[in-house]
């Protein structure tokens with residue numbers, strides 16, 4: 834039976850991860866313009882009793898939310914999100930996701946390399962006893 838810790842399995846898994854990592858890196862290397870933050874749609878009532886919002890059709894507007902000096906900063910965008918802004922915020926979000934995926938792969942590659950090392954590593958005492 835082949836163990837998942839089998840060195841050839843480990844090597845295969847590491848090489849696969851490294852291939853996927855390289856593809857990811859290629860996507861990350863030349864980023865297009867991005868805008869930092871996340872878009873939020875807020876719905877509210879204006880308070881006028883004769884307005885449609887008093888019957889449940891709330892006013893909606895978009896805000897951009899981002900962390901700044903440890904606090905969340907909300908910036909008013911408008912009733913609609915301009916296309917360029919939507920694209921740039923989307924790219925930022927995608928970039929962040931890819932970075933997170935890359936960190937995960939790095940950690941996994943590192944973990945597998947540790948396993949590979951541990952298959953071969955000995956203390957001096959073990960090495961001299963078994964030779």
Ligand SMILES: [Zn+2]
Nearest residue numbers: 878879884886
């Ligand atoms: Zn209203």
